[in-house]
Amino acid sequence: MVSARPFRLDHRIVGPDVPSTDAQWARIEPLLPDRTPVRDRRTVIDAIAFKFQTGPQWVHLPEKYGNWRGVCNRLRIWAIDGARESVFTALMAQADAHEDLDWTVSVDSTTVRAHQHAAGARKKGSFAGEPDDHAIGRSRGGLTTEIHLAADARCRPPAFVLTAGQAGDAPAFTDVMACLRVPRRRGRPRTKPDVVLADKAHSSRAIREHLRRRGIRAVIPVPADQHGHRLRRGSRGGRPPAFDREAHKQRSTVERCINRLKQWRGIATRCEKTATICLAGLHIAGIFLWSA
Structure with missing residues (x-):
C-alpha cells in the first residue's frame, strides 16, 4: 500500500485512504466474529x-468512517475478547496450511517513544492481564515501550510481547516463544520453530x-566478554x-519486519494509554501484513 503524507485541515485528517484491498478483505471477512454488524x-x-497507519487522534478520524467513538469502542471490545488476535492467528494458520x-524464526526487539x-492511565490495569505499568517505562529516551517480536522468513510477525522500555531482551525471550502458537487442522497447534x-x-x-x-536449533553469536x-x-x-x-545472515528478516511495522505511525510512536490497546494495534498491523 502506497500512501502519501496526510495534511491537517479544519482539525480533521485529510489525506489518502488506507483501505483493505478486495483480496485482503476476502481473507479477513470470514474470520471476523459473527456479532459484528455485516455492513x-x-x-x-x-x-x-487508518488510525494506526497515519497516527491521528481518534477524534480526527475522517467522517466517512462514522462516529469515532464507535470505532474506538469496537477496537476496545476486540482487544478484550481476543477477536483481533484470533483473526491474526487464523491468518497464520492459513499460511502454514499452504506451506507458506x-x-x-528471528527474534529481536525495538523501542518506541x-x-x-x-500517559495518565490508572496504575492498576483496567483490563484482565493488563500490566500495572501499562508497558511504559523510563529509559534514556524518556518514556518508552519495548516491542519484542519474532519474524518469519518473509518478514511477517507471528508473535508480539510488550514490556516497559527499560526492560532487556533476554528476560522477554521465553514470553515471545510462548506466544508462537499456530493451530492446525489436525492435532495440536505447532509451537516449536525449527531454528531461532x-x-x-x-x-x-x-x-x-x-x-x-x-x-530447537539456536543460531546466536557469542559476545566477546563471554568468549x-x-x-x-x-x-x-x-x-x-x-x-x-x-545462517545468521537471515536474521535481517526481523529488522525488515520492524521496519514494515514502524511505517505505521501509530505504532512507531505509542499514543495508546493501555498496553492492551497498543497490542491490539500491533495485531491489526500484523493482520494486514499476513493478508497481503
Missing part, C-alpha cells in the same frame, strides 16, 4: 487501520538451555556453542 465490518477495519510459513497522550536466530543480547545460558530442552571468560577458565570453560555464521 460495518469493512468500515471498522479500515478506520482502525517458514519455521526459521511513548507520546504524552499515552537472535543477536548477542540473547546469548545467555538460560536461553540456550531453553532452546536445547525443546529441541574471553570461557578462554580464561581453560578446560573448565567447556566448548563454545556452535554458531552458523551463514
Whole structure:
C-alpha cells in the first residue's frame, strides 16, 4: 500500500485512504466474529487501520468512517475478547496450511517513544492481564515501550510481547516463544520453530538451555566478554556453542519486519494509554501484513 503524507485541515485528517484491498478483505471477512454488524465490518477495519497507519487522534478520524467513538469502542471490545488476535492467528494458520510459513524464526526487539497522550492511565490495569505499568517505562529516551517480536522468513510477525522500555531482551525471550502458537487442522497447534536466530543480547545460558530442552536449533553469536571468560577458565570453560555464521545472515528478516511495522505511525510512536490497546494495534498491523 502506497500512501502519501496526510495534511491537517479544519482539525480533521485529510489525506489518502488506507483501505483493505478486495483480496485482503476476502481473507479477513470470514474470520471476523459473527456479532459484528455485516455492513460495518469493512468500515471498522479500515478506520482502525487508518488510525494506526497515519497516527491521528481518534477524534480526527475522517467522517466517512462514522462516529469515532464507535470505532474506538469496537477496537476496545476486540482487544478484550481476543477477536483481533484470533483473526491474526487464523491468518497464520492459513499460511502454514499452504506451506507458506517458514519455521526459521528471528527474534529481536525495538523501542518506541511513548507520546504524552499515552500517559495518565490508572496504575492498576483496567483490563484482565493488563500490566500495572501499562508497558511504559523510563529509559534514556524518556518514556518508552519495548516491542519484542519474532519474524518469519518473509518478514511477517507471528508473535508480539510488550514490556516497559527499560526492560532487556533476554528476560522477554521465553514470553515471545510462548506466544508462537499456530493451530492446525489436525492435532495440536505447532509451537516449536525449527531454528531461532537472535543477536548477542540473547546469548545467555538460560536461553540456550531453553532452546536445547525443546529441541530447537539456536543460531546466536557469542559476545566477546563471554568468549574471553570461557578462554580464561581453560578446560573448565567447556566448548563454545556452535554458531552458523551463514545462517545468521537471515536474521535481517526481523529488522525488515520492524521496519514494515514502524511505517505505521501509530505504532512507531505509542499514543495508546493501555498496553492492551497498543497490542491490539500491533495485531491489526500484523493482520494486514499476513493478508497481503
